[in-house]
Amino acid sequence: MQKTVQELVTVSNGDRDLDLETVPERFIREAVKEGQQQGAEGGEVPLVDVPVIDLSLLPLSHPPASPEADAELQSFHRALTSWGCIQVINHGMTDAFLDQVREVAKVFFSLPSEEKRRYLRADNGIEGYGTDMVLSDHQVLDWNDRLSLFVYPEDCRKLEYWPQIPETFREILHEYTLKLRDTVDAVFKAMATSLNLYSNLFLQAFRGKVTLIARFNYYPQCPRPELVYGLKPHADGSAIIVVLPDREVGGLQFLKDDNWVKIPIIPHALLINVGDQVEIMSNGVFKSPMHRVIPSSDHGRISLAMFCAPDAEEEIGPVSELVDESRPRLYKNVKDYPKIYFHHYQQGKRPIDAVKL
Ligand SMILES: O=C(O)CCC(=O)C(=O)O
Numbered sequence: 340m341q342k343t344v345q346e347l348v349t350v351s352n353g354d355r356d357l358d359l360e361t362v363p364e365r366f367i368r369e370a371v372k373e374g375q376q377q378g379a380e381g382g383e384v385p386l387v388d389v390p391v392i393d394l395s396l397l398p399l400s401h402p403p404a405s406p407e408a409d410a411e412l413q414s415f416h417r418a419l420t421s422w423g424c425i426q427v428i429n430h431g432m433t434d435a436f437l438d439q440v441r442e443v444a445k446v447f448f449s450l451p452s453e454e455k456r457r458y459l460r461a462d463n464g465i466e467g468y469g470t471d472m473v474l475s476d477h478q479v480l481d482w483n484d485r486l487s488l489f490v491y492p493e494d495c496r497k498l499e500y501w502p503q504i505p506e507t508f509r510e511i512l513h514e515y516t517l518k519l520r521d522t523v524d525a526v527f528k529a530m531a532t533s534l535n536l537y538s539n540l541f542l543q544a545f546r547g548k549v550t551l552i553a554r555f556n557y558y559p560q561c562p563r564p565e566l567v568y569g570l571k572p573h574a575d576g577s578a579i580i581v582v583l584p585d586r587e588v589g590g591l592q593f594l595k596d597d598n599w600v601k602i603p604i605i606p607h608a609l610l611i612n613v614g615d616q617v618e619i620m621s622n623g624v625f626k627s628p629m630h631r632v633i634p635s636s637d638h639g640r641i642s643l644a645m646f647c648a649p650d651a652e653e654e655i656g657p658v659s660e661l662v663d664e665s666r667p668r669l670y671k672n673v674k675d676y677p678k679i680y681f682h683h684y685q686q687g688k689r690p691i692d693a694v695k696l
């Protein structure tokens with residue numbers, strides 16, 4: 340396999356000591372190469388608050404038990420219909436546990452290359468350690484290395500890709516997965532409740548079968564962040580995505596009303612995005628937001644994204660309760676949306692447009 344980004348930047352003394360002074364051509368954004376990048380792209384991106392939702396207050400069925408629960412449900416609904424993104428607090432995981440999850444990821448990415456390469460992704464595989472998938476010679480590469488693992492259901496796990504160092508990696512990822520299962524169930528129930536539908540609607544549509552894929556992202560420090568993307572602008576292809584962002588280093592940006600904005604770091608909140616599959620199922624009521632990551636010039640950044648999706652065998656489509664004369668059906672029914680997603684993403688298109696009616 341080609342060098343990882345981390346190998347390219349030749350870190351000699353911790354994260355701060357970068358030998359690389361220029362960014363290799365393959366990472367340079369198309370717009371920069373074509374001389375089209377506008378001032379704002381390289382300049383300041385404003386900081387805008389993302390709605391903060393207290394998960395412990397969200398009612399999981401009708402009717403909300405208290406005025407507070409009702410108010411929280413309204414905020415949740417507003418956030419998902421406008422932003423498609425929330426920061427969740429009181430999600431049931433302690434600060435110390437989230438820091439442990441971050442720590443095992445940090446230790447893994449700090450291991451020598453030879454050790455990490457024991458978990459290298461196969462050429463045409465999804466799981467394992469590696470870089471942006473190289474699909475064509477002209478593809479602009481993301482300034483990002485990642486470790487992707489199927490984590491749920493448990494019988495899908497391929498332990499040969501699960502790091503053995505640090506020793507606690509497997510156990511902590513297992514525990515995080517089980518806790519997140521509860522979190523995503525609660526979010527799906529609150530979504531349905533906020534739409535005045537019965538709370539198990541999404542989970543039943545998935546026939547109780549959800550899959551979780553963990554993606555540990557590492558964005559090494561970059562000498563010219565304004566020339567590259569840590570992750571190119573994209574919306575996520577799953578149903579919902581739960582991100583544990585870096586505690587200190589920002590970089591995640593969202594497209595809000597056609598402008599890129601930064602969001603504040605809330606160290607122990609989980610960031611939850613609507614993915615394309617929930618946009619489709621909600622007939623466009625909930626929005627799958629465009630987002631991107633810009634690396635930092637001073638520090639490496641680590642995040643853990645958990646992609647939660649129905650089984651690829653399940654057909655999904657707008658739920659009938661959300662289709663009527665005033666809101667005609669906007670999307671086709673689809674099976675194996677991730678396949679459609681990757682096919683269109685590779686071509687630089689927005690995948691959800693391919694299933695619009
Ligand atoms: O690194 C982040 O904060 C976001 C990651 C992300 O958007 C993704 O993995 O799809």
Ligand SMILES: [Fe+2]
Nearest residue numbers: 573574575630
């Ligand atoms: Fe994403």
